[in-house]
Amino acid sequence: MADTHPSAQAGPSEGLLTRVSDTLWRRPTLLLLILLTPPALWLGIIYLGSLFALLLQSFFSIDHFTGLINHEITLATYAELFTPANFDIIRRTVGMATIVTLASAVIAFPIAYYAARYAKGAWRAIFYLGIMMPLWSSYLVKVYAWKLILAKEGILTWIFEWLHLTWLLDAYLALPVIGGNSLSVSPTGTFLVFVYVWLPYMVLPIQAALERVPGSMLEASGDLGATPAQTxxxxLLPLALPGVIAGSIFTFSLTLGDYIIPQIIGTSRLFIGQAVYQHQGIAGNIPLAAAFAVVPIVIMGVYLWIAKRMGAFDAL
Amino acid sequence: MPAVSFDHVSRHFGAVKAVDDVILDIAEGEFFAMLGPSGSGKTTCLRLIAGFERPTGGDIRIFGAPVADLPPYKRQVNTVFQDYALFPHLNVRDNVAYGLMIAGRGKRERHAEAEAALEMVRLGGYGSRKPSELSGGQRQRVALARALVNKPRVLLLDEPLGALDLKLREQMQEELKTLQRQLGITFVFVTHDQGEALSMADRVAVFNDGKIIQVGSPEDIYFRPEVPFVADFVGSSNVLPEALVARLTGETCPAAIRPERLRLAPEGPLKARVTGLSFLGLSTRVSFDAEGTRLTALLPQDVARPREGDEVALTWAPEDLHLMRASERAGQQVGQRVGA
Known part of the structure; x- marks a missing residue:
């Protein structure tokens, strides 16, 4: 640092750390480079790199006689996704993800609204704990707990018996598509547990969005003649929509990829996550597993594109 | 019939008496200012008229009709909010047309009316912009247009000029006043800026601690304060305590004297020591300690200025000493004598 003016300096007693700080202050680009390189490498290689490897796998195919992977680029594996059995899996998963997302949004909105607008002080803390605490315990424990609640001899059955409403439960379970032998082996059971497990991921973004809506904006709407429903x-909804979309990205993609909940609770029919698990594990059909794994990525991409086109992010 | 009338209206939040037993009539077509320091209850009064708050006691009427059970969306009043509260996801035109949209008017019609309202506030051609693309003054006008387009019978303005810089504020004061004269709508206007209240309003209500302390024309409030609080808050007048007034005049009440009316003299009834001087451009503000009372005088620039620490005498014309005889009732409700 021969070029610096001596009188403006603290003197030779400066430590190494101070001099490093000084250098970085004078060269902000260097600082940025030092700060960004490790996470960029992590993101680039570990995340995107593996995703790219996966994508590449999906363009290979498997020789069904030898079970060996043919490393020629082909779309044959993607074509396999559209066989009735496989397409059924995709349709079931996307359908489930859609209704789980819608139900989560409907349940989460009032909770988030209350938390953002009315909860104060200690109530706010209690509320956050209530939302977050289920996330702290093991996901498996929660899913098995739900199995006990939903099973044929489970808590819910007792409650229906106690209320003399067993006929109602039986009638519901007799319904096609959503029913089954008991709630724990019905699509309804899968749905309930998905909604329960993913709900916090919907509440928190909606709450964050609602907290940014000043109360005066809602008052202004009422002042201009809008009933609460019109407001x-x-x-409220347009301003909260970015939060709802953010939440739905979580609930939708988590449901699309999950393979544990439908395995423990629900029918024996497969979801995408289970299909991936089986194809890459037991069957050794890595290309088909990879192709299945690409499906949620494509769906999320399309979903976000539509959301953007519909102006969901205009309020951002 | 008064546009707005408060009959012993209170709004208590637990032990906090935000508005306490207020009696008030606001005449139709009046430009009415509610003036007071923050926390004095003026904004709560405005919110009571708009319907965002409900009174815990008393009766509010708008054009004679009791509004206790009327939600904001059923009241023929509109509000210009302090933070403007423009909808960020709508462009300026849709913001202004919002009330008309809610009222079920067709798109073409409401857009035409919104454009007309924007013309009125001199923002024609800005309809397609987003509120975030406008300056503070422009947003203020959009908020005004958005309220006025609904043709309210009473327009409420909550510190509408508070966020603007001085020059813009003075310009908007003129414009608001002109607009109010043109439209003939009752304006109720909340401010903590005494200059703003005095320059714009037909009548001013001075609030303190949830009560109305004095209501009157700007001249009344400025020249004839009834209590020391009004003299001090509104006019930045010097308040002479009772004991001093008793010695000077024989009357037993506090008195107010305007800083520009105090003069330095070789001989005078009041001895004072100069404690500070500040140059204001047009005049010089001189602070005194007069027998323990802090006084301020505004001296024109052509008068010889004293120096800090000088012992001087102060004098004034007898008519400039305003006796506040009503102040025995200070803090009591003076609203009984308040009428439109």
Whole structure:
């Protein structure tokens, strides 16, 4: 540092750390480079690199006689996704993800609204704990707990018996598509557990979005003649939509990829996650597993594109 | 019939008496200012008229009709919010047309009316912009247009000029006043800026601690404060305590004297020591310690200025000493004598 003016300096007593700080202050680009390189490498190689490897696998195919992977680029594996059995899996998973997302949004919105607008002080803390605490315990424990609740001899059955409503439960379980032998082996059971497990991921982004809506904006809407329902439709929902979309990205993609919940609770029919698990594990059909894994990525991409086109992010 | 009338209206939040037993009539077509320091209850009064708060006691009427059970969306009043509260996801035109949209008017019609309202606030052609693309003054006008397009019978303005810089504020004061004269709508206007209240309003209500302390024309409030609080808050007048007034005049009440009316003299009834001087451009503000009372005088620039620490005498014309005889009732409700 021969070029610096001596009188402006603290003197030779400066430590190495101070001099490093000084150098970095004078060269912000260097600082940025030092800070960004490790995470960029992590993101680039570990995340995107492996995703790219996966994508590449999906363009290979498997020789069904030898079970060996043919490393020629082909779309044959993707074509396999559209066989009735495989397409059924995709349709079931996407359908489940859609209704889980919708139900989560409907349940989460009032909770988030209350938390953002009315909860104060200690109530706010309690509320956060209530939302977050289920996330702290093991996901498996929660899923098995739900199995006990939903099983044929489970808590829910007792409650229906106690209320003399067993006929109602039986009638519900007799319904096609959503019913089954008991709730724990029905699609309804899978749905309930998905909604339960993913709900916090919906509540928190919606709450964050609602907290940024000043109360005066809702008052202004009412002042201009809007009933509370109209205010919700024209002001609150559009302003909260980025939060709802953010939440739905979580619930939708988590449901699309999950393979544990449908395995423990629900029918024996497969979801995408289970299909991936089986194809890459037992069957050794890595290309098909990879192709299945690409499906949620494509669906999320399309979903976000539509959301953007519909102006969901205009309020950001 | 008064546009707005408060009959012993209170709004208590637990032990906090935000508005306490207020009696008030606001005449139709009046430009009415509610003036007071923060926390004095003026904004709560405005929110009571708009319907965002409900009174815990008393009766509010808007054009004679009791509004206790009327939600904001059923009241023929509109509000210009302090933070403007423009909807960020709508462009300026849709913001202004919002009330008309809610009222079920067709798109073409409401857009035409919104454009007309924007013209009125001199923002024609800005309809397609987003509120975030406008300056503070422009947003303020959009908020005004958005309220006025609904043709309210009473327009409420909550510190509408608070966020603007001085020059813009003075310009908007003129514009608001002109607009109010043109439209003939009752304006109720909340401010903590005494200059703003005095320059714009037909009548001013001075609030303190949830009560109305004095209501009157700007001249009344400025020249004839009834209590020391009004003299001090509104006019930055010098308040002479009772004991001093008793010695000077024989009257037993506090008195107010305007800083520009105090003069330095070789001989005078009041001895004072100069404690500070500040140059204000047009005049010089001189602070005194007069027998323990802090006084301020505004001296024109052509008068010889004293120096800090000088012992001087102060004098004034007898008519400039305003006796506040009503102040025995200070803190009591003076609203009984308040009428439109």
């Amino acid at each position: 919700f439709r024209h002001v």
